[in-house]
Amino acid sequence: MTEALWGWPPPVLDPAGPYAESVTVLSWALFAMGLFVTAIVVAALWVALKGPARLKAKIGGEKVVGIGGIAFPAVVLTGLLIWGLTLTASLTKPITGEExxxxxxxxxxxxxxxxxxxxxxxxxxxxxxxxxxxxxxxxxxxxxxxxxxxxxxxxxxxxxxxxxxxxxxxxxxxxxxxxxxxxxxxxxxxxxxxxxxxxxxxxxxxxxxxxxxxTAPRDGTGAAGRGRELFMESGCAACHRVAGTEAGGRAGPDLTHIGSRLTLGAGILPNHRGTLIGWIGDSQSIKPGNRMPSYDQLPAEDLHALAAWLEQQK
Structure with missing residues (x-):
C-alpha cells in the first residue's frame, strides 16, 4: 500500500515541509557534484587511453596528481561538509517544548x-x-x-x-x-x-x-456481535487493545480505530474487509516472520464476522 504513495518524483525530491526542503537541496547538490566528478574522471580516462602523448604525460605528472587527487577533493569535500551542516541546521535546532x-x-x-x-x-x-x-x-x-x-x-x-x-x-x-x-x-x-x-x-x-x-469516549461494541465474541474468545484480546472493551492486550497494535486506518500489516495492504479477512486468516503468507499467528483454523464465517466487527472500529 505504501508503494502507491511513493510515486514520481521520488519522495526525497518532493519536499512537503521546511525540514525536508533542506535535505532535497543537499541531495540535488550531491547529485550535481557526483556528475561533475564523474565527467572529470571519464575525461581523464579518455586522455589516458586515447589522448596525445603530451596530454598523457601531463595528467600523470606530480602537479596534476597533487591538485586533482589531493587538493581538489579536500577543498570540495570540506566545503560541502560545512555548507551541508549549515543547510540542515534546522533539523537539529533546540526543541522549545511547545511543539x-x-x-x-x-x-x-x-x-x-x-x-x-x-x-x-x-x-x-x-x-x-x-x-x-x-x-x-x-x-x-x-x-x-x-x-x-x-x-x-x-x-x-x-x-x-x-x-x-x-x-x-x-x-x-x-x-x-x-x-x-x-x-x-x-x-x-x-x-x-x-x-x-x-x-x-x-x-x-x-x-x-x-x-x-x-479522543471521544467509545463503547467498542458495534453491530457485529458475533465478531466481538470471537475477538474475545479466540485470543485476539490477549495481544490487542480495543478501547471501550475488555480487550487490553499490549503485545500487538492497538485496534481501537483499525476500521479507519488506511493500511494493514504496517503499510503493506489497503484496509478493507477482504484484506482484513486475509490478514487474520493467514498473515504469515502475507508477511512471513511477523509475530501474529495465522488463524487458518477458523471457518470462513468466523473470519467474516471478525473482519466485520473490526471494520466498525473507527
Missing part, C-alpha cells in the same frame, strides 16, 4: 504510535499511521522496543534511528495536506522490507475533527 509531540516506538515489525498531551501523558494510541496538522511543528519522540529501527518520511524530514533504551527526537512539519509514505530505514531483520507506515497531514479544520474523533 505537539507524538511518541513512536519501533517494534518487530510495526510502529506503535502514542499522541502525547502537554504534560507528556498519553492521550490515545494508534499504530502504523501518524496524523499531523499542516503548518505546525511536530516533535516525534522515537525509541525501540527491541532492535534498532529507523523512522523516515522522506517528504517531511530526514531519518532518525530508533534505539532501544534511548529516546531520539525528530522535528517534522508539513506545509501542505496529503498522505506520505514512511518506512523503517534501518535493517531490523525478518520482514524489515515490509515495515512501513503512512503519515497524513490535515488542514486545521480537518485535523480538529480527526482529533475529536480519536
Amino acid at each position: 505537539m509531540r507524538i511518541r513512536v516506538t519501533g517494534e518487530m515489525w510495526w510502529f506503535r504510535v502514542e499522541y502525547l498531551g502537554p504534560s507528556g501523558d498519553v492521550l490515545f494510541e494508534d499504530a502504523n499511521e501518524v496524523h499531523i496538522p499542516v503548518g505546525q511543528p511536530v516533535v516525534f519522540e522515537l525509541t525501540s522496543a527491541d532492535v534498532i529501527h529507523s523512522f523516515w518520511v522522506p517528504n517531511l524530514s530526514g531519518k532518525k534511528d530508533m534505539i532501544p533504551g534511548r529516546t531520539t527526537l525528530l522535528r517534522v512539519e508539513a506545509d501542505r495536506a496529503g498522505r506520505f509514505g514512511g518506512v523503517c530505514a534501518e535493517y531490523c531483520g525478518g520482514p524489515h522490507a515490509l515495515m512501513g507506515f503512512v503519515a497524513v497531514a490535515h488542514e486545521r479544520e480537518e485535523w480538529s475533527e480527526w482529533l475529536t474523533s480519536r
Whole structure:
C-alpha cells in the first residue's frame, strides 16, 4: 500500500515541509557534484587511453596528481561538509517544548504510535499511521522496543534511528495536506522490507475533527456481535487493545480505530474487509516472520464476522 504513495518524483525530491526542503537541496547538490566528478574522471580516462602523448604525460605528472587527487577533493569535500551542516541546521535546532509531540516506538515489525498531551501523558494510541496538522511543528519522540529501527518520511524530514533504551527526537512539519509514505530505514531483520507506515497531514479544520474523533469516549461494541465474541474468545484480546472493551492486550497494535486506518500489516495492504479477512486468516503468507499467528483454523464465517466487527472500529 505504501508503494502507491511513493510515486514520481521520488519522495526525497518532493519536499512537503521546511525540514525536508533542506535535505532535497543537499541531495540535488550531491547529485550535481557526483556528475561533475564523474565527467572529470571519464575525461581523464579518455586522455589516458586515447589522448596525445603530451596530454598523457601531463595528467600523470606530480602537479596534476597533487591538485586533482589531493587538493581538489579536500577543498570540495570540506566545503560541502560545512555548507551541508549549515543547510540542515534546522533539523537539529533546540526543541522549545511547545511543539505537539507524538511518541513512536519501533517494534518487530510495526510502529506503535502514542499522541502525547502537554504534560507528556498519553492521550490515545494508534499504530502504523501518524496524523499531523499542516503548518505546525511536530516533535516525534522515537525509541525501540527491541532492535534498532529507523523512522523516515522522506517528504517531511530526514531519518532518525530508533534505539532501544534511548529516546531520539525528530522535528517534522508539513506545509501542505496529503498522505506520505514512511518506512523503517534501518535493517531490523525478518520482514524489515515490509515495515512501513503512512503519515497524513490535515488542514486545521480537518485535523480538529480527526482529533475529536480519536479522543471521544467509545463503547467498542458495534453491530457485529458475533465478531466481538470471537475477538474475545479466540485470543485476539490477549495481544490487542480495543478501547471501550475488555480487550487490553499490549503485545500487538492497538485496534481501537483499525476500521479507519488506511493500511494493514504496517503499510503493506489497503484496509478493507477482504484484506482484513486475509490478514487474520493467514498473515504469515502475507508477511512471513511477523509475530501474529495465522488463524487458518477458523471457518470462513468466523473470519467474516471478525473482519466485520473490526471494520466498525473507527
